[in-house]
Amino acid sequence: MATACSSLPDRPPRTYFGRRQAQTKRQAEATKRKHQVSSGAPPAKRRNEISSLSAKETIDKETPRTFKGSAHKTFPPKTYLDSTGSGRQEKPCIKTSSLFKNNPEIPALHRAVVKQAREQVFSPEAFQELDLHPHLISTINTVLKMSSMTSVQKQSIPVLLEGRDALVRSQTGSGKTLAYCIPVVQSLQALTSKIQRSDGPYALVLVPTRELALQSFDTVQKLLKPFTWIVPGVLMGGEKRKSEKARLRKGINILISTPGRLVDHIRSTKNIHFNRIQWLVVDEADRILDLGFEKDITVILNAVNAECQKRQNVLLSATLTEGVTRLADISLHNPVSISVLDKIWDQPNPKEDASTQLDSFAIPESLDQHVVLVPSKLRLVCLAAFILQKCKFEKDQKMIVFFSSCELVEFHYSIFVHTLSCRSGAPTSEQLPSASWPLKFLRLHGNMEQEDVAARGLDLPHVTWIVQYSAPSSPAEYIHRIGRTARIGCHGSSLLILAPSEAEYVNSLASHKINVSEIKMEDILAVLTKDDCFKRRQRGAQKSHATGSQEIRERATVLQTVFEDYVHSSERTVSWAKKALQSFIRAYATYPRELKPIFHVRSLHLGHVAKSFGLRDAPRNLSVSTVKKKASLKRPDPRRKTRNKHHFVLAEVLHSEYSSGLEAGGTKGGKQGKQWGFQVAPSKPGPRRE
Numbered sequence: 001m002a003t004a005c006s007s008l009p010d011r012p013p014r015t016y017f018g019r020r021q022a023q024t025k026r027q028a029e030a031t032k033r034k035h036q037v038s039s040g041a042p043p044a045k046r047r048n049e050i051s052s053l054s055a056k057e058t059i060d061k062e063t064p065r066t067f068k069g070s071a072h073k074t075f076p077p078k079t080y081l082d083s084t085g086s087g088r089q090e091k092p093c094i095k096t097s098s099l100f101k102n103n104p105e106i107p108a109l110h111r112a113v114v115k116q117a118r119e120q121v122f123s124p125e126a127f128q129e130l131d132l133h134p135h136l137i138s139t140i141n142t143v144l145k146m147s148s149m150t151s152v153q154k155q156s157i158p159v160l161l162e163g164r165d166a167l168v169r170s171q172t173g174s175g176k177t178l179a180y181c182i183p184v185v186q187s188l189q190a191l192t193s194k195i196q197r198s199d200g201p202y203a204l205v206l207v208p209t210r211e212l213a214l215q216s217f218d219t220v221q222k223l224l225k226p227f228t229w230i231v232p233g234v235l236m237g238g239e240k241r242k243s244e245k246a247r248l249r250k251g252i253n254i255l256i257s258t259p260g261r262l263v264d265h266i267r268s269t270k271n272i273h274f275n276r277i278q279w280l281v282v283d284e285a286d287r288i289l290d291l292g293f294e295k296d297i298t299v300i301l302n303a304v305n306a307e308c309q310k311r312q313n314v315l316l317s318a319t320l321t322e323g324v325t326r327l328a329d330i331s332l333h334n335p336v337s338i339s340v341l342d343k344i345w346d347q348p349n350p351k352e353d354a355s356t357q358l359d360s361f362a363i364p365e366s367l368d369q370h371v372v373l374v375p376s377k378l379r380l381v382c383l384a385a386f387i388l389q390k391c392k393f394e395k396d397q398k399m400i401v402f403f404s405s406c407e408l409v410e411f412h413y414s415i416f417v418h419t420l421s422c423r424s425g426a427p428t429s430e431q432l433p434s435a436s437w438p439l440k441f442l443r444l445h446g447n448m449e450q451e452d453v454a455a456r457g458l459d460l461p462h463v464t465w466i467v468q469y470s471a472p473s474s475p476a477e478y479i480h481r482i483g484r485t486a487r488i489g490c491h492g493s494s495l496l497i498l499a500p501s502e503a504e505y506v507n508s509l510a511s512h513k514i515n516v517s518e519i520k521m522e523d524i525l526a527v528l529t530k531d532d533c534f535k536r537r538q539r540g541a542q543k544s545h546a547t548g549s550q551e552i553r554e555r556a557t558v559l560q561t562v563f564e565d566y567v568h569s570s571e572r573t574v575s576w577a578k579k580a581l582q583s584f585i586r587a588y589a590t591y592p593r594e595l596k597p598i599f600h601v602r603s604l605h606l607g608h609v610a611k612s613f614g615l616r617d618a619p620r621n622l623s624v625s626t627v628k629k630k631a632s633l634k635r636p637d638p639r640r641k642t643r644n645k646h647h648f649v650l651a652e653v654l655h656s657e658y659s660s661g662l663e664a665g666g667t668k669g670g671k672q673g674k675q676w677g678f679q680v681a682p683s684k685p686g687p688r689r690e
């Protein structure tokens with residue numbers, strides 16, 4: 001069977017789907033070509049190319065459909081479905097279309113080299129040098145096991161202890177949480193009229209996500225060890241509102257909450273008062289705004305202002321966007337502006353300073369950022385090869401892969417678990433190179449049950465690689481994603497996977513002073529030569545003797561065939577892959593207007609993209625119009641569906657790095673504007689934070 005991809009007509013590589021005329025022409029050409037292929041005659045225009053690619057043509061005919069060894073045991077389907085699910089066919093007829101033909105040319109990346117903003121993570125000063133309660137210092141030293149301050153802590157804590165409002169900007173993973181938690185605890189424990197639990201909140205901390213709410217709560221709880229009369233609490237929508245109300249009634253003195261959940265309580269809970277508030281902290285302000293919580297923040301500010309005017313306000317952010325500046329204007333009173341960047345960044349032209357800083361983001365110096373340009377057909381194979389390269393053939397690596405929807409996480413998680421993990425379908429031990437570790441995959445997304453995620457724990461520390469399989473929709477999102485690695489001075493790396501048509505995105509990042517260096521796709525695929533289970537078997541079980549790039553291509557094709565076999569092993573998996581494909585396109589249609597020239601759904605080649613979902617053909621019933629009907633072309637308001645769907649909120653706890661639980665409402669459909677991903681790690685337990 002010739003697939004849609006192998007039967008693509010000769011034309012410029014960037015084809016557009018959804019145009020009836022073009023489609024009809026393509027179908028006609030596809031039919032023509034199919035006949036030519038089956039008759040053994042190459043189409044006239046491609047005769048030369050095909051002769052030079054004859055080895056690859058052979059792959060199409062002879063590539064085995066599973067890994068050598070026990071992979072057969074995992075997927076031994078006797079019959080296969082075509083990807084349209086319309087009919088069963090006998091296995092021997094199935095071919096893997098050439099992955100390396102008819103791909104768009106990979107453009108040379110001419111990225112402007114920009115001077116990236118840098119920050120020094122640690123300061124030489126110790127916490128002892130601060131004017132803090134001795135018990136607080138010893139708690140920091142013994143419970144948190146920290147001695148030196150980070151730069152942002154060194155600059156922020158004294159200012160906040162003086163009673164000033166502050167706008168704190170510092171890179172991801174630089175220790176901003178303690179920068180506000182320490183002054184809050186120091187000031188509250190020192191109050192002459194001792195705090196009573198029943199007094200209610202003295203400090204209100206707003207964070208964008210449940211994970212962050214828990215992390216901040218954990219930090220505050222540890223700092224409060226010597227000051228047991230101060231009670232911290234967290235509201236984040238992971239438990240029934242009724243029990244949150246009960247906790248509020250008993251009294252919470254340092255209240256940490258996601259904005260949506262707090263607004264919920266402001267509207268519906270009688271026992272929430274702000275008359276004693278002395279601190280209002282907005283942490284990760286950029287993410288809060290990115291997730292569409294601006295209105296909620298306004299509601300909260302109004303509610304707090306109505307009961308108490310005099311307090312200290314702090315806004316913390318990794319990036320200083322226009323939105324953050326606006327929020328600072330309405331929430332801070334005569335603030336001190338703290339930017340670690342100011343001190344460290346060597347400014348060749350001081351006049352550039354204000355505007356450059358507004359648009360640029362500091363990235364940890366120990367974070368190496370990379371990009372790879374991969375044609376759509378090869379995306380899945382390339383991602384798999386990269387995971388193998390880092391997590392199977394290198395030691396102590398832990399990776400997070402970001403996708404644009406829950407469906408994509410589920411799809412990739414499942415396909416990799418079934419094909420790459422060393423279960424019964426994995427290469428046998430004698431085939432494994434000595435330096436090889438079993439893979440363990442975990443998933444994390446907005447539709448997961450709370451218990452699932454809580455039981456696993458996030459274990460985000462010590463992540464060594466961040467892979468962005470779907471490009472983020474804003475530079476701030478890019479920064480926060482890569483910011484999950486290289487925290488607090490550790491080394492980390494990131495990889496952004498782009499299609500050739502998306503190469504311009506590299507310049508868009510450069511305009512925000514974000515530098516990425518290119519990795520060649522071939523270098524990633526080359527890892528497949530390390531493992532003979534990807535070696536092509538010819539008829540009669542003879543191994544291929546291909547070498548160099550030809551061998552890499554053969555092995556990539558073997559791997560693609562394994563994926564296709566898995567996907568086509570049942571009607572269920574085919575329809576599931578189609579749903580994932582649809583979800584991908586839906587998410588692709590929601591890039592913001594300014595990025596549309598780079599990420600436009602019409603520049604996707606459906607047949608090629610289908611390949612990256614293990615589908616042999618592009619689903620027939622999918623078109624731009626189908627997708628448009630289902631996806632508003634704007635990124636949806638993440639909280640839109642939530643208010644009436646509280647029964648889903650429970651299932652939302654902790655599922656996503658950036659979900660607060662109230663946004664997106666836990667519906668089972670695709671959600672945009674959030675983060676999704678899964679972690680890949682060697683299966684042996686890694687060190688855990690704290």
Ligand SMILES: Nc1ncnc2c1ncn2[C@@H]1O[C@H](COP(=O)(O)OP(=O)(O)OP(=O)(O)O)[C@@H](O)[C@H]1O
Pocket residue numbers: 146147148149150153170171172173174175176177178284318483487488689
């Ligand atoms: N002074 C310190 N010494 C050693 N480790 C520290 C120190 N301060 C914070 N850390 C650790 O550094 C890590 C990152 O801190 P934190 O989460 O506060 O960073 P952040 O700037 O808020 O990052 P993000 O903006 O990405 O949330 C945490 O594991 C924290 O425990």
